Amino acid sequence: DPYINPGTMKPVELSDLLPVFCEELCYQEMDTEHRFIDIPDEIVEFYKIYRPSPLIRAYQLEKALGTPARIYYKFEGNNTSGSHKLNTAVAQAYYAKKQGMTGLTTETGAGQWGTALAMACSHFNLDLTVFMVKVSYQQKPYRKAVMETFGANIIPSPSDQTEIGKQMLAKDPESTGSLGTAISEAIERALKTPNTRYVLGSVLNQVLLHQSVIGLESKIAMEKIDEYPDVVIGCAGGGSNLGGLMSAFMGDKLLGKANPYFIAVEPASCPSLTRGRYAYDFCDTGRITPLARMYTLGSDFKPSAIHAGGLRYHGMSPIMSKLYHDGFLDEARAVTQTSVFDAATLFAKTETILPAPESAHAIRVAIDEALKCKESGEAKTILFGLSGTGYFDLTAYTQYKEGNMVDYIPTDADLETGFANLPKIPGIQD
Numbered sequence: 001d002p003y004i005n006p007g008t009m010k011p012v013e014l015s016d017l018l019p020v021f022c023e024e025l026c027y028q029e030m031d032t033e034h035r036f037i038d039i040p041d042e043i044v045e046f047y048k049i050y051r052p053s054p055l056i057r058a059y060q061l062e063k064a065l066g067t068p069a070r071i072y073y074k075f076e077g078n079n080t081s082g083s084h085k086l087n088t089a090v091a092q093a094y095y096a097k098k099q100g101m102t103g104l105t106t107e108t109g110a111g112q113w114g115t116a117l118a119m120a121c122s123h124f125n126l127d128l129t130v131f132m133v134k135v136s137y138q139q140k141p142y143r144k145a146v147m148e149t150f151g152a153n154i155i156p157s158p159s160d161q162t163e164i165g166k167q168m169l170a171k172d173p174e175s176t177g178s179l180g181t182a183i184s185e186a187i188e189r190a191l192k193t194p195n196t197r198y199v200l201g202s203v204l205n206q207v208l209l210h211q212s213v214i215g216l217e218s219k220i221a222m223e224k225i226d227e228y229p230d231v232v233i234g235c236a237g238g239g240s241n242l243g244g245l246m247s248a249f250m251g252d253k254l255l256g257k258a259n260p261y262f263i264a265v266e267p268a269s270c271p272s273l274t275r276g277r278y279a280y281d282f283c284d285t286g287r288i289t290p291l292a293r294m295y296t297l298g299s300d301f302k303p304s305a306i307h308a309g310g311l312r313y314h315g316m317s318p319i320m321s322k323l324y325h326d327g328f329l330d331e332a333r334a335v336t337q338t339s340v341f342d343a344a345t346l347f348a349k350t351e352t353i354l355p356a357p358e359s360a361h362a363i364r365v366a367i368d369e370a371l372k373c374k375e376s377g378e379a380k381t382i383l384f385g386l387s388g389t390g391y392f393d394l395t396a397y398t399q400y401k402e403g404n405m406v407d408y409i410p411t412d413a414d415l416e417t418g419f420a421n422l423p424k425i426p427g428i429q430d
Contacts, residue, residue, distance in 0.1 A: 004291035050079040055221040060350040069373035083388030085116035088210035093120035103127035107182030111143030113201030118150035131157040134177035157182040164286040184286025202238025211244025219248040229383035235361035236264040239317030273332035298418025304408030307396035356388035
């Protein structure tokens with residue numbers, strides 16, 4: 001489904017995107033002709049620093065669970081950013097530099113994306129301003145320190161440095177922020193700054209394209225050991241991590257070559273797939289962006305202050321939403337924060353990697369699926385995405401250990417507040 005220009009209520013054209021995004025990224029966003037797009041040599045050279053990322057069999061986790069299932073995870077935390085976000089950060093910074101830009105703006109939730117983009121901008125000598133969701137800015141101060149080490153300017157969002165931020169603070173002076181608001185602030189700053197473009201760390205088609213390297217590598221690695229996943233699991237906030245992981249396997253499914261079962265895992269506190277509506281909505285709270293058809297809780301939805309900051313987004317990638325709506329993405333499952341940290345702790349003890357809270361959502365469901373195999377006796381092959389590490393999330397682990405972690409689950413009334421302001425599009429969404 002095409003993006004809709006909120007000003008004209010007509011499908012977005014390339015010219016609508018060019019003032020905000022880098023030119024080549026606009027072409028990638030709108031491309032419907034090419035199955036593959038070549039990776040430029042400069043990006044390949046950077047990837048060689050940390051790619052291919054390891055595909056690891058979780059032998060010790062399997063043993064602890066007593067399951068006949070074979071559990072594999074694709075580990076994307078083996079770089080300084082600590083997550084998969086570097087895959088698209090490098091690409092977007094490269095295209096900005098190639099176009100002659102001098103700076104970029106962006107948003108970040110938990111800080112993985114901001115850190116990755118700070119690294120990429122440092123490499124290509126670009127200025128970077130990051131609007132960091134305020135609750136994460138407060139929870140994860142050392143993320144800010146890492147980003148600043150690479151030269152980025154970090155601003156807690158909502159801020160008093162943009163008109164949209166001022167509006168949000170006027171409505172709620174104690175606002176903890178949201179990814180939607182941070183996106184609005186970053187776009188406003190980009191539009192007002194010469195030779196600067198806005199870049200996004202998830203949701204968009206171009207980002208899922210860059211992240212497809214995860215799935216392509218995973219498929220090749222599994223073929224080398226004569227394996228193929230029966231189940232593919234990933235956490236889903238904006239959709240780029242799971243979209244990247246399942247890309248090559250989804251291709252097989254769409255072509256009828258195989259039938260893996262795909263599961264998207266989201267927080268019960270921000271349940272866009274499991275309780276949202278499939279509708280056109282703004283990608284940001286300030287209502288600057290084009291309208292995208294996606295599963296959404298409404299751009300006005302205020303997510304709870306959970307520790308998985310990267311999953312606190314009101315919507316979902318249009319591609320992922322379409323696949324879910326049409327039944328190719330088989331299942332979406334919402335899980336509570338405490339159950340996620342139960343799984344994260346077991347994984348850390350068995351596999352010796354401290355997972356990011358976001359990634360631990362996938363671990364939770366991978367464990368649940370493996371326990372189902374224990375009951376049934378099935379020896380399924382399970383693949384999940386370990387999208388990042390949790391070494392900057394120790395406040396969350398401490399809160400969990402001390403028994404102070406709370407599960408936030410929105411009521412139907414809470415969700416209706418977000419749905420109430422979904423945009424009206426004549427003839428499409430009345």
